[in-house]
Amino acid sequence: xxxxxxxxxxxxxxxxxxxxxxxxxxxxxxxxxxxxxxxxxxxxxxxxxxxxxxxxxxxxxxxxxxxxxxxxxxxxxxxxxxxxxxxxxxxxxxxxxxxxxxxxxxxxxxxxxxxxxxxxxxxxxxxxxxxxxxxxxxxxxxxxxxxxxxxxxxxxxxxxxxxxxx
Amino acid sequence: xxxxxxxxxxxxxxxxxxxxxxxxxxxxxxxxxxxxxxxxxxxxxxxxxxxxxxxxxxxxxxxxxxxxxxxxxxxxxxxxxxxxxxxxxxxxxxxxxxxxxxxxxxxxxxxxxxxxxxxxxxxxxxxxxxxxxxxxxxxxxxxxxxxxxxxxxxxxxxxxxxxxxxxxxxxxxxxxxxxxxxxxxxxxxxxxxxxxxxxxxxxxxxxxxxxxxxxxxxxxxxxxxxxxxxxxxxxxxxxxxxxxxxxxxxxxxxxxxxxxxxxxxxxxxxxxxxxxxxxxxxxxxxxxxxxxxxxxxxxxxxxxxxxxxxxxxxxxxxxxxxxxxxxxxxxxxxxxxxxxxxxxxxxxxxxxxxxxxxxxxxxxxxxxxxxxxxxxxxxxxxxxxxxxxxxxxxxxxxxxxxxxxxxxxxxxxxxxxxxxxxxxxxxxxxxxxxxxxxxxxxxx
Numbered sequence: 001x002x003x004x005x006x007x008x009x010x011x012x013x014x015x016x017x018x019x020x021x022x023x024x025x026x027x028x029x030x031x032x033x034x035x036x037x038x039x040x041x042x043x044x045x046x047x048x049x050x051x052x053x054x055x056x057x058x059x060x061x062x063x064x065x066x067x068x069x070x071x072x073x074x075x076x077x078x079x080x081x082x083x084x085x086x087x088x089x090x091x092x093x094x095x096x097x098x099x100x101x102x103x104x105x106x107x108x109x110x111x112x113x114x115x116x117x118x119x120x121x122x123x124x125x126x127x128x129x130x131x132x133x134x135x136x137x138x139x140x141x142x143x144x145x146x147x148x149x150x151x152x153x154x155x156x157x158x159x160x161x162x163x164x165x166x
Numbered sequence: 167x168x169x170x171x172x173x174x175x176x177x178x179x180x181x182x183x184x185x186x187x188x189x190x191x192x193x194x195x196x197x198x199x200x201x202x203x204x205x206x207x208x209x210x211x212x213x214x215x216x217x218x219x220x221x222x223x224x225x226x227x228x229x230x231x232x233x234x235x236x237x238x239x240x241x242x243x244x245x246x247x248x249x250x251x252x253x254x255x256x257x258x259x260x261x262x263x264x265x266x267x268x269x270x271x272x273x274x275x276x277x278x279x280x281x282x283x284x285x286x287x288x289x290x291x292x293x294x295x296x297x298x299x300x301x302x303x304x305x306x307x308x309x310x311x312x313x314x315x316x317x318x319x320x321x322x323x324x325x326x327x328x329x330x331x332x333x334x335x336x337x338x339x340x341x342x343x344x345x346x347x348x349x350x351x352x353x354x355x356x357x358x359x360x361x362x363x364x365x366x367x368x369x370x371x372x373x374x375x376x377x378x379x380x381x382x383x384x385x386x387x388x389x390x391x392x393x394x395x396x397x398x399x400x401x402x403x404x405x406x407x408x409x410x411x412x413x414x415x416x417x418x419x420x421x422x423x424x425x426x427x428x429x430x431x432x433x434x435x436x437x438x439x440x441x442x443x444x445x446x447x448x449x450x451x452x453x454x455x456x457x458x459x460x461x462x463x464x465x466x467x468x469x470x471x472x473x474x475x476x477x478x479x480x481x482x483x484x485x486x487x488x489x490x491x492x493x494x495x496x497x498x499x500x501x502x503x504x505x506x507x508x509x510x511x512x513x514x515x516x517x518x519x520x521x522x523x524x525x526x527x528x529x530x531x532x533x534x535x536x537x538x539x540x541x542x543x544x545x546x547x548x549x550x551x552x553x554x555x556x557x558x559x560x561x562x563x564x565x566x567x568x569x570x571x572x573x574x575x576x577x578x579x580x581x582x583x584x585x586x587x588x589x590x591x592x593x594x595x596x597x598x599x600x601x602x603x604x605x606x607x608x609x610x
Contacts, residue, residue, distance in 0.1 A: 042398070042399055042400075043400070045399075045401075046401070051406065071372075071373065074368070074369040074372055074373045075373050077337070077364050077369040078364055078365065078369050078370055078373050078374060080337050080341055080361070080364070081337065081341075081359075081360065081361035081362075081363075081364035081365050081369075081370070082359070082360065082361075082365070082423075083327075083332070083341065083344050083356070083357065083358050083359025083360065083408055083409050084327070084358060084408065084409055084410060084411050084416060084419070085406040085407070085408050086406055086410060086411075086416065087411060087416045087419060087420060089406075090416070090420065091374050091377050091420055091423065091424070092373065092374065092377075094374075094377035094378065094380075094420075095373060095374045095375065095376045095377040096376075098376045098377060098378050099376040100376065131398075133398075134398055137394050138391070138394065141390065141391060141394065145387065147383075147384075147387070148387050148391075152384060152387050152388050152391070153391055155388050156388045156389075156390075156391035156392040156395060157391075157395065159388070159392050160392050160395035160396055160399065161395070161396045161399050161401060161402050162395060162396075162398075162399040162401075165399075165401060
């Protein structure tokens with residue numbers, strides 16, 4: 001009886017070590033110039049970015065560098081000069097994406113590997129991987145519309161609700 | 167028909183007749199509130215602090231030294247002989263054949279009765295129709311509703327910000343004047359705000375110069391992808407503070423701005439200067455030139471613009487006269503443009519008023535020509551302004567001059583109710599919000 005009890009205790013102890021408290025593994029990805037925490041899902045994003053955060057993060061996402069002080073000052077001036085702030089942000093984004101300096105894949109590169117483009121774009125803007133359903137939806141759009149460009153997709157991501165949160 | 171049923175149907179029919187908007191012969195749709203004098207008002211805050219002595223007083227340099235000449239440096243707005251000598255302001259030939267005062271009524275002596283004579287205060291009084299004690303240059307929206315909010319809430323049938331514009335020469339506190347903090351009005355009734363000098367100038371060209379105008383199909387593509395992304399995210403971002411255009415209007419304005427930036431870069435914009443010379447532009451003239459582009463493109467019903475360069479008078483009286491002369495040219499140029507526009511001509515009233523005056527006594531600063539400068543610290547002279555109302559000869563009394571230094575005939579707070587009357591919504595606004603009076607003497 002004693003032997004059975006001892007064996008049971010050893011078994012339970014072993015099980016508790018093996019399965020009792022599994023530590024959550026935190027992934028750290030090195031993304032472009034900044035180290036970024038990758039979200040497991042979008043439910044963690046609950047705080048809305050300020051306009052200043054939005055512009056400076058957008059700049060970093062598109063140009064892979066921090067926004068220079070003179071640019072930031074001029075961007076603030078331009079934004080103050082337009083009453084409809086949504087419109088101001090849309091024009092600023094439009095300029096960023098079409099500047100020729102944003103690291104944007106070509107249309108050919110996008111269509112050569114649509115799955116990879118979608119995953120890269122989600123990580124770049126949303127700091128997370130897309131779900132299979134999200135990949136499917138976007139893939140259908142890209143493959144079904146030959147005039148949909150990476151620049152337009154980047155603008156849609158930057159204007160989305162999820163991008164306004166962190 | 168049963169009596170109860172008859173009464174009910176008759177009542178509904180009567181409500182329909184009185185409540186449903188109707189279409190005017192001009193094609194304009196609006197609810198039956200009040201009759202209009204005209205359908206467009208351009209309100210020019212001839213601002214920066216202008217003394218009546220150098221403007222409607224036409225005293226030129228006489229106040230500096232009695233031996234120096236007097237004369238009219240505002241040859242587009244005012245009738246009067248130019249100075250005979252000492253022409254420090256590099257005169258431009260007038261753009262108008264007859265001065266504007268011949269096309270309307272000049273209230274030569276108007277009082278800015280209460281509150282500090284600061285630029286922001288003066289603008290606030292002029293745009294809300296209420297005196298304010300608010301301190302200088304506070305970057306906050308005014309307490310009382312602005313003329314834009316009255317207009318959009320009580321008049322504009324589509325409640326569209328495309329019909330109301332506030333176009334300012336400066337930034338600082340001025341962007342805050344497109345709507346108030348009033349609980350019953352606010353941003354949803356605000357005006358589109360624009361500071362053209364930033365958009366068309368270095369900042370805009372540097373930061374927005376690569377933006378492209380998308381075709382409607384491409385806008386649809388971007389919105390379609392955005393909608394897919396939004397459907398997979400539970401939260402909607404709070405709306406940004408301030409006015410919001412409809413998506414369609416936003417696209418129109420974006421394309422307009424990008425086109426005007428391109429026109430500016432290529433030297434194709436219509437400038438308010440002699441010979442369309444961009445080298446002669448001042449900040450005020452850039453603002454007036456851009457205001458014309460907005461008027462020409464969108465034909466808004468209510469447009470407010472300002473000048474501010476004249477504030478140089480704090481330390482340079484010669485430059486003040488220079489800017490006074492140029493701002494006058496710009497206003498004449500704008501009036502001339504309006505007269506040749508198919509929609510705006512004969513259906514527009516322009517109102518011009520400085521936000522406040524300047525002191526009677528000089529400060530200690532003397533400019534390169536030995537002329538003394540003036541501040542605006544609230545003495546009686548800095549509370550003296552003028553108001554000019556010009557428009558079609560069957561709507562506005564022509565060539566009339568009212569008031570004198572000993573007989574002020576109006577107040578700064580009177581312009582807002584006057585515009586409300588012109589655009590037909592005065593009676594819809596609660597009377598306690600507009601303490602001023604309608605300047606009926608100017609209207610037929």
